[in-house]
Amino acid sequence: MTRSSTAPLAAVDAAHPARSLARLLRPYRGRLAASVIAFAVKDSPLWLLPVITAAIVDIVVDGGPGMRLIWIGAGALALLALNYPMHVLFVRLFFGTSRELGAQLRNGLTSRLQSLSIGFHSRSSAAVIQSKVVRDVENVELLFQQAGPSTLSAVFVLAGAIVMTAINVPEFLVVYLLTVPVAAALTLAMRRRAARRNEDFRREVERFSSRVGEMASLIPITRAHGLEEVASERVARSAEGVRSAGLTLDLLNGRFGSATWISFQVLGVGCLLLAALAALEGWLPITPGQVVLLGSYFSILTGAVTSIVSMLPLFARGMESLKSIAEVIQEPDVERNEGKDAVAAVAGGIRLDAVGFRYPGTDAATGALHDIELDIAEGETIAFVGPSGSGKSTMLNLVLGFLRPTEGRILLDGRDMEQLDLRTVRRFVSVVPQESVLFEGSIRENVAYGLGEVPDERVRLALRDANALEIVEAMPDGWDTVVGERGARLSGGQRQRIAIARALVRDPRILLLDEATSALDSESEQKVKDALTTLMRGRTTLVVAHRLSTIRSADRIVVLDHGRIAEIGSHDELLAAGGRYAQLHRIQSA
Template sequence: MHWQAFSQIERAVDGRRPTRSLLTLLAMHRGRVAASVGFFALKDTPLWLMPVVTAQIIDVVVAGGPLRSLALWAGIALVALVQNYPNHVAYTRLFMGAVRDIGRDLRNALAERLQALSIGFHTRANSAIVQTKVVRDVENVEVMLQQAAHPLLSATMVLAGAITMTAINVPQFLPVYALAIPLAVLLRAILNRRSRARNESFRREVEEFSARVGEMATLLPITRAHGLERVAVRRVAHGADGVRQAGFALDLLNGRFASLSWVSLQLLGVGCLVLAAWISVSGWLPITAGQVVLLSSYFALLTQAATGLLMLLPIIARGTESVRSIAEVLQEPDLELNEGKRPVERVAGDIRLERAEVRYEFGEPPALDDVTLEIRPGETVAFVGSSGSGKSTLLNLVLGFLRPTRGRVRLDGVDMQELDLRTFRRFVSVVPQESVLFEGSIRDNIVYGLGEVDDERVLAALRDANALEIVESQPRGWDTIVGERGARLSGGQRQRLSIARALVRDPRVLLLDEATSALDPESEAKVKEALARLMRGRTTLVVAHRLSTIRSADRIVVLEHGRIVETGSHDDLVAAGGRYAQLHRVQSA
């Protein structure tokens, strides 16, 4: 899908008007939907035609002939029934194809929106809940459209056929059909008042339970290490009980409503049959035995259709609640706005912060406060300071994950507010403290997102990252699967592969966030050697707690409480006897 199509999906989905949203989504496939309705009308002909055939055959039997009329009506019934198969297949192909396309488009639009939302949103949002919206809620919408369309169209065709045939045969009986409409509306109103609240409660419980399960999976090593298995199970069990209670309350509501609907409409159907028979026997209207069957059959079909539609209300309520859930993401305003901004064609690596301030919440102290700093192309600048001093915030500001609440950040002299930061990040590589690998081969992880990359380029990156020995030690070389999050490799191995991933991209700007802090001395030595090759000739920003890893930096910037308190080389700062010297003495001891 093109981004304009994503935008169209986003505009279509409105959490305040879920029904209109669904109609708008269907209208995006109006050609196929309209054709499918035509095929449905043809294939459903037997439903309203068979009562007419039955009534005519009964009247032939009562009159004692003629036999050719019997053969005529039998032939009509045969043609009506046989045509159902090809038309039903055509309806299914067209309508269900449109529904599956809607499901695909919603999932793609959610993925696109999630990529456009700010890092702040993803920090607040729970990944398991987001996953539930993309998987479960979209599936609920698909199920609702699949299960609701057939009964709704069938009821419409039966109503049209019943009214037409009754108007032709016994027009005086038409007002009786009107009794079913207020009854169905009343029953729907009874359910609707309570259904939305129960469905929303159930959805929230499922989302919270998904979050608990995701949390349990993430914390599994910690849980095992501290013998907290029962605590973890109790937390999940508490969430499961919440889902059970909310789901059971919803089931009871739907069960009571289903029984009330069925009894009410069946009583109405029996009443119609008795009324038609009484009118025929009393002679109040000239109704034949066949017409009594006709009227009774049509009313039975109408009440059956109305019952079917009312039974669908729980599925429709669940689907519309899922539309509201999807809209929470598609209508989330916290976007990283890039569309229409100037693309970055090349990067020299000159970065300037001009009185930059970042506040996460107004009323709270700023994470960065009045920071002015120039980083020249090819320069290596290290940032140190105590926890919460603003080091990671500064890296996120340079990446464009955060926007300054005051001041500006310039890239090669241009205000980054004016740039499409997605195009800037093509010239950037990040090596974090914990290297993130996906469950694929070593080679796939290194060339992730680059398309076709020749083997020599990959080999060179592995060699420069001191990672070639990792590949050579694996049974299948770089086709070896690394496991989820690289679980089959050590921390040092994952980090060297992360450096190879950065090298193969040949970035102009490099961000290193505690890249060696979690490694043993032997792994750290290999990673530091690889990082030295990676940093050569590139603008590099380094965040480090271990001061020994940044001695060779061109400049060291000391941050405290979001402000720059010292700047200089390692030797200069140690000689100055300030905050850096204090940190150095503590670590040296």
């Protein structure tokens, strides 16, 4: 396993992004130190060339000797030749670390997203999550790749200029110190405003990503109702927010950059004039070459400080992106399985013991479920019916562990599910939702998803029992045919039968069916119902259905009303009782 997949992202803290970055880089200390040494060697001509230039000027002014020029030229060429191998080494070490850090953040985000609760994902926009994994990690990489070399160059040039000046004309070090308060004042003026503007811009980009995601998913509805202009206007308003926030940020960075450049250019000109005046008036024993040296070094020094300060917007953007990543890493709504009992086998007996559930922000009176008492035997088929909002889907999500009861407990084979590692429980569970989603890949890959190497015969049997072999046989490449993103090249009935094959190949002990046939035409529905009959045989099955005709054969039907069990019985028993189920049946029959 690579370092990027195991590095502890718990170090990421939204309140301290810079400190978090330092913690993330701790495992790479040796590599980064070597890269810094390589950079110092390859960049040394920048701060040594003014010394060489000054020596050449003084040789020319003094009239020789010429041989000294040859030696100085040879030394300069040797110094320049070192740049190539040292630069390649630096790129390998420094940029390699940047790429590993990016992979570490992406893998950590992906892993964290997989552990966060279904509640978190239902509240979050998929487009915003994608923006965090793609755009925000890219900003952190850019911080490394663009700000890193520029800052290192500025630091070494700064250090070289100060050292060389101290050796040649130490009296001018006092003049150099003028750059420190100017740089500090500009940085402090920029810092807080930049952080606020970067956060505003990031939030606008996330809102825009969410709007684009909505637009893409709603295109069939938009087109069907002739609402193209409305949809475009909705996205355009969000795009205007991005434009406005981005321009505000750009103007801030532009004003800051211009103020920095002017300030340091004025200091540079002043230093050159002061050095020339000191030589003319005899205040200091400065040679013509040293005048050139001082002017060059002050220009280099102010350029280095300007470069460091100009990196602040990039640094601010990277820190804001790290804060954005930390929002996911620090999200507390996690499904916690660590340290709980692993499940090696499931028989399928389920008991709901005084179970109640209410969503966050609701009180006990408006909870989704109240005092549910239900025993489900191994291999029994239980159907849940009732009006919208009665708690049917909540019931399935509780059994699946996507939601945890706020009251009571759920027992699986006599064991409290609160004490079980639900990841191991779900190996024995399959779900067929109302609209099954397939991924971009072949039919075979979709059926065997997550199972590793599955024998062809096992896949074929699953497709046969799901009434899906005819789909495979009609395809040009058989089960190697790529189904398209979200199964776009298949009809709804075909997607549903592939999803049933995916459930069958796992041979689950517990089966959850959530409106598995409600979106299909009559012919597709019958084929799917036949496949479901095969799938349900010998398994504990929980079915949510609006069409009562699809659940006649259920062992028991549970009628829910306002989050409570109103009736329980078989189809015939409930019709004979003349209660809520009989009323629903009459309405649908009519």
